[in-house]
Amino acid sequence: MQLLAVGLNHTTAPVSLREQLAFAPEQLGQAVTAARAWFERIDPRGGDEAAILSTCNRTELYAASHGVNPLDAGAHFLADFHKLNYGELRPHLYMLPQHDAVRHTFRVASGLDSMVLGETQILGQIKDAIRTAEEVGGLGTYLHQLFQRSFSVAKEVRSTTEIGAHSVSMAAAAVRLSQRIFDKISEQNVLFIGAGEMIELCATHFAAQNPKSITIANRTMERGEQLAHRFGAKAMRLADLQDRLQHYDIVISCTASSLPLIGLGMVERAIKARRHKPMFMVDLAVPRDIEPEVGRLSDVFLYTVDDLGKVVQTGMENRQAAVAQAEAIIETRVQSFMHWIDDRAVVPVIQSLQESGEALRQMELERARKMLAKGEDIDAVLEALSKGLTAKFMHGPQQALHRAQGDERAQLATLLPQMFRGRR
Numbered sequence: 001m002q003l004l005a006v007g008l009n010h011t012t013a014p015v016s017l018r019e020q021l022a023f024a025p026e027q028l029g030q031a032v033t034a035a036r037a038w039f040e041r042i043d044p045r046g047g048d049e050a051a052i053l054s055t056c057n058r059t060e061l062y063a064a065s066h067g068v069n070p071l072d073a074g075a076h077f078l079a080d081f082h083k084l085n086y087g088e089l090r091p092h093l094y095m096l097p098q099h100d101a102v103r104h105t106f107r108v109a110s111g112l113d114s115m116v117l118g119e120t121q122i123l124g125q126i127k128d129a130i131r132t133a134e135e136v137g138g139l140g141t142y143l144h145q146l147f148q149r150s151f152s153v154a155k156e157v158r159s160t161t162e163i164g165a166h167s168v169s170m171a172a173a174a175v176r177l178s179q180r181i182f183d184k185i186s187e188q189n190v191l192f193i194g195a196g197e198m199i200e201l202c203a204t205h206f207a208a209q210n211p212k213s214i215t216i217a218n219r220t221m222e223r224g225e226q227l228a229h230r231f232g233a234k235a236m237r238l239a240d241l242q243d244r245l246q247h248y249d250i251v252i253s254c255t256a257s258s259l260p261l262i263g264l265g266m267v268e269r270a271i272k273a274r275r276h277k278p279m280f281m282v283d284l285a286v287p288r289d290i291e292p293e294v295g296r297l298s299d300v301f302l303y304t305v306d307d308l309g310k311v312v313q314t315g316m317e318n319r320q321a322a323v324a325q326a327e328a329i330i331e332t333r334v335q336s337f338m339h340w341i342d343d344r345a346v347v348p349v350i351q352s353l354q355e356s357g358e359a360l361r362q363m364e365l366e367r368a369r370k371m372l373a374k375g376e377d378i379d380a381v382l383e384a385l386s387k388g389l390t391a392k393f394m395h396g397p398q399q400a401l402h403r404a405q406g407d408e409r410a411q412l413a414t415l416l417p418q419m420f421r422g423r424r
Contacts, residue, residue: 007060019287042067051133064142118164185209193253
């Protein structure tokens with residue numbers, strides 16, 4: 001079985017491509033099943049494993065496959081599933097085999113590969129992805145072990161290093177950027193679109209600035225009202241967005257919609273109704289919630305998740321010591337996992353040896369029973385049983401030693417005495 005990770009992230013692809021490769025939450029189960037079938041077409045032995053992680057910053061396929069060149073197969077699967085041109089997608093993909101795939105998984109889980117260094121949200125996203133893969137039968141021995149170990153590594157990194165210290169979150173970056181447009185957040189009306197974890201985090205940061213008002217727009221009023229209650233805010237339906245957008249100075253959107261919720265025409269009408277008073281908008285969704293053309297309007301300041309990422313990178317040099325410490329921990333755990341994989345590789349050999357040994361034992365046991373049935377002396381039977389077992393177990397190694405030549409014979413001459421040395 002070959003472990004692999006294939007995908008792209010915020011460092012290899014712009015948001016315009018990431019949104020094309022993103023999987024909607026309701027697609028993930030189907031996609032994992034499709035990925036397993038894709039690998040099994042390459043190698044009919046089956047047993048292939050797959051899991052897919054899709055966030056605003058990355059889309060990654062993790063797999064364990066018997067097939068020849070599974071990395072290329074994984075890359076083609078991503079292109080085929082989303083009906084993208086493989087030649088155009090390939091330059092943005094990383095294709096990581098075995099050792100590199102394990103290291104990458106541990107780094108992602110530990111927050112070292114995130115736009116916000118050391119952020120913890122990714123760990124919950126990985127757990128959700130693994131839960132989905134498990135529900136549709138995507139996990140087997142290899143991926144299950146890989147992700148369980150990644151969770152342990154992440155915990156160790158966060159508890160023994162300061163990797164998350166002084167990190168600037170996306171939410172904090174959004175507040176910082178809005179303060180460049182508006183001197184006082186306390187005089188602005190803020191609208192949050194969506195009610196997920198990222199919106200909740202953003203609402204927490206903006207609420208600390210005591211804005212004039214906060215509104216939560218969500219598809220389901222119940223969830224929107226729950227979040228609004230936490231911040232003393234109002235809730236509204238997404239369907240009302242078109243008529244009410246003009247009332248908000250700051251708009252933060254992050255939903256799982258596959259299509260934009262806010263189009264150019266909607267914002268143009270809102271700006272006209274606002275008499276061209278500036279509007280600050282942040283689109284944290286992938287695929288995007290706000291049409292990119294909105295950013296061309298002179299009275300709109302539109303930022304994407306990538307724009308906020310650049311703000312977040314400020315002060316990175318202060319955390320390099322913690323990064324080095326975390327990388328050292330990860331490297332040690334990678335080596336440990338690779339040893340486990342090597343051990344797994346000899347399991348079939350051990351099973352074969354045990355089966356062969358059992359067949360020889362049964363053969364000699366049957367012979368001893370026949371001797372006893374004829375009334376032969378029990379000591380003589382035991383003597384014959386022990387000699388028979390010894391002769392049969394030694395036959396193979398002796399024949400191998402006789403047939404071997406040169407370096408192979410020298411290696412066998414060293415190894416065989418160690419293998420058959422009795423316990424003392």
